[in-house]
Amino acid sequence: MISPFALNPMHTLSRRGFTALGLTVALAATALHLTATAQGALPPGPITMVVGWPAGGPSDNVARLTALRMSEALGQTIVVDNKGGAGGNIGTDAAARAKPDGSTIMLATATSHGLNSALYAKLNHDPIKDFAPVGMITTSPSVLLVPTNSPFRSVADLLKAAKAEPGKLNYGSGGVGSSQHLAGASFKRIAGVDITHIPFKGTAPAMTDLMAGRVDFVLTTGAMSFIHSGKLRPLAVAARQRLPALPEVPTFEEAGVKGFYTDSWYGLVAPAGTPRPALDKLNAALATALRNPEVQKQFLDQGSLPVQPMGVDEFWKFVVAQMPAAAEQVRISGAKAE
Structure with a gap:
C-alpha cells in the first residue's frame, strides 16, 4: 500500500523524516498492544501456587523462593497452597481441576510429572494432557x-x-x-x-x-x-561432581558406589486450557526471577543447580522426553506404591 504522504508534494516531511515518524508510530502501537496484552494476560488478584507436599520440605522451599521472586516480577502476589499426601497426587489432582485462567499454577516435580505415572496403577489425572507448561526452575541431586x-x-x-x-x-x-x-x-x-x-x-x-x-x-x-x-x-x-554448597562431601562415585545419580527437577505448570498469553507472562516472570543473582545464590546455597531459563515449549519438550526415563527408574528400582 502506498502511503498518502508520498502522493502529497506539498507535505513538508522528508522521506527520512517520514520513515522515522512511521517507525515511531509503529513502535508506539506495538508497545501499547503488548502492554494491553500483558495487562489482560492474567486475572487480577492473587495467584495460587499448589504444592503437593507439606510445608518445610525441599519442594516447599523451592516453591516459596520462586513464588516470592515471581510476585516481585509480576507485581502480583503468588500464594503457596500446600496440599500434601498420596505422593503428591492430592495436590496434582487439585491443580488439574483448577480454573484454567492463569490464577492457578503448580510446582511440578520429577515425581508429579514422571515417577508417579509408573508408580501408581491408576491416577485421577494425566500429567501431560491435564496440564500446560510454564517453565523450569532448577534441578537438585540428593x-x-x-x-x-x-x-x-x-x-x-x-x-x-x-x-x-x-x-x-x-x-x-x-x-x-x-x-x-x-x-x-x-x-x-x-x-x-x-x-x-x-x-x-x-x-x-x-x-x-x-x-x-x-x-x-x-x-x-x-x-x-x-x-x-x-x-x-x-x-x-548423588551427582557427577561435588556440589558447590558442599565442596568437602564426596560424590557416590568417589565413595565407592558406582552409577548412582539422582536429578530432582522442579518446574511450574498450569491447568490444561490456560491461555497462551497467561503462560507466556508467567514464564517471563519466572525467567526474570531466575536471572536474579540473589536467587541463583539462594538456590546454590540450598544445594540446587540453577538452570538457564526455558521457554514454554522447550520446558514441555523436556517434561515429555524425561517421562520414559522416569518410568525406567521406577522399574529398575523395584519401588511400588504401597
Whole structure:
C-alpha cells in the first residue's frame, strides 16, 4: 500500500523524516498492544501456587523462593497452597481441576510429572494432557544424610552395617513415590543391600525423625540448613561432581558406589486450557526471577543447580522426553506404591 504522504508534494516531511515518524508510530502501537496484552494476560488478584507436599520440605522451599521472586516480577502476589499426601497426587489432582485462567499454577516435580505415572496403577489425572507448561526452575541431586550422633562416618560404614544385618537399617522418605523413596530404592539396588523403607507424610516429618535418631538415613534435596547448623551429617552427593554448597562431601562415585545419580527437577505448570498469553507472562516472570543473582545464590546455597531459563515449549519438550526415563527408574528400582 502506498502511503498518502508520498502522493502529497506539498507535505513538508522528508522521506527520512517520514520513515522515522512511521517507525515511531509503529513502535508506539506495538508497545501499547503488548502492554494491553500483558495487562489482560492474567486475572487480577492473587495467584495460587499448589504444592503437593507439606510445608518445610525441599519442594516447599523451592516453591516459596520462586513464588516470592515471581510476585516481585509480576507485581502480583503468588500464594503457596500446600496440599500434601498420596505422593503428591492430592495436590496434582487439585491443580488439574483448577480454573484454567492463569490464577492457578503448580510446582511440578520429577515425581508429579514422571515417577508417579509408573508408580501408581491408576491416577485421577494425566500429567501431560491435564496440564500446560510454564517453565523450569532448577534441578537438585540428593544428599545422603545421617544424624550427627550416627556411628556412620562414611558410605562405606553404612554399607558394612547394612550387609552385616540385612533389613535392620532403615531410610525415611516424604512418602511412597517421593523422590526420597525412589532414591533410596535405587541406592539399595545399586549397592546390593537390604534396607527398610519408612514413608512419612512429607519430607519435614521424615527429617524430624532423622534428627531424633529414629531413622538411620534420608536421601534428599534442600537440606543445607540442617547440615550447616550441625543437625545432620552429609555422607555423599548423588551427582557427577561435588556440589558447590558442599565442596568437602564426596560424590557416590568417589565413595565407592558406582552409577548412582539422582536429578530432582522442579518446574511450574498450569491447568490444561490456560491461555497462551497467561503462560507466556508467567514464564517471563519466572525467567526474570531466575536471572536474579540473589536467587541463583539462594538456590546454590540450598544445594540446587540453577538452570538457564526455558521457554514454554522447550520446558514441555523436556517434561515429555524425561517421562520414559522416569518410568525406567521406577522399574529398575523395584519401588511400588504401597
